[in-house]
Amino acid sequence: MRRVISLDSTGTLLNISKSVGHQYLRILDSFFPGSLSAQDKTLLTKEFNVNMPLHYKEALKKNPNFGHGSIGVYEWWKGLVRQLYLSSHIDMKDYQFSLLFDDTYNQFRTTNCWDMYPETIPVLEEIQARGIDVVVTSDFDVGLVNILRQHGLFKPDDISSSLVKEVITSYEQGLAKPDLLKLVKEKWDITVHVGDSYERDVVGAEKIGVLPIFVDRGNSGICKLHPSVQTLSGILDYIK
CATH class of the missing domain: 3.40.50.1000 (HAD superfamily/HAD-like)
Incomplete structure (x- = not known):
């Protein structure tokens, strides 16, 4: 045996390529090309790296095991990513966020990230x-x-x-x-x-x-x- x-x-x-902040910034920038300055990108990458673990911990506390038996994994991550953007004062229309989140959700399930x-x-x-x-x-x-x-x-x-x-x-x-x-x-x-x-x-x-x-x-x-x-x-x- x-x-x-x-x-x-x-x-x-x-492990996540480069950093979690880098990946969220990369995907955000691809949706809104030219809208972020180099300084904005540097600042947002740092904020995402700091804020993501905090929101992640809170989301697990609210709905353990990525929403198993409650809201489900897709809605679990959607709520977390929304909080991540809001904590960095990034606002967008609902349809824009839905499209951006779908791409983010899918990319984080591949070797892209x-x-x-x-x-x-x-x-x-x-x-x-x-x-x-x-x-x-x-x-x-x-x-x-x-x-x-x-x-x-x-x-x-x-x-x-x-x-x-x-x-x-x-x-x-x-x-x-x-x-x-x-x-x-x-x-x-x-x-x-x-x-x-x-x-x-x-x-x-x-x-x-x-x-x-x-x-x-x-x-x-x-x-x-x-x-x-x-x-x-x-x-x-x-x-x-």
Whole structure:
């Protein structure tokens, strides 16, 4: 029987290209070309980077798991993006916002907005070569499946050759970590979970009796009791 490990997605396998502020500014600027000065663009990028995490946290508090069982993922993101623009005093007609949001929503579900870390594919290939399967466990919405598919990590139509065997998200299950990790452990009997959030990934895995490996790209040194690596490549030392 093959062993199975769990990996987080954002900050572990991939991340937003450049920054979230850059992506929202890029899409906004493409809809209203020439309307923003260079100074406006710099200021808005900074504001988006600061305000997005605040609105994201508030939206999750109001409707957990990206609106699972309540407003749904599309309306969840639509409300959040509207608040993001309003907090930067960007106003537009309703039909303009609807068109802009549709494009934003769709782009964030593609490789247009997400980059893989350079070591991601080589590490996953080595894990596969060692006879170990990978499931991705993430506090994310259903768009993650398409992102991983476009990056070549997940092949739902050819699981036998896929580097990732299953993608399990908090939106689909209506659960966030550590409860989401508990569900994955019950289904896959995972022995290791790898992630970049100390609270959600390290503490969450510890609570369910799974070995956590902390991806500490910023070298914070916060994780003292469990394995900590600065890049995904480092996990190979702990997975034999």
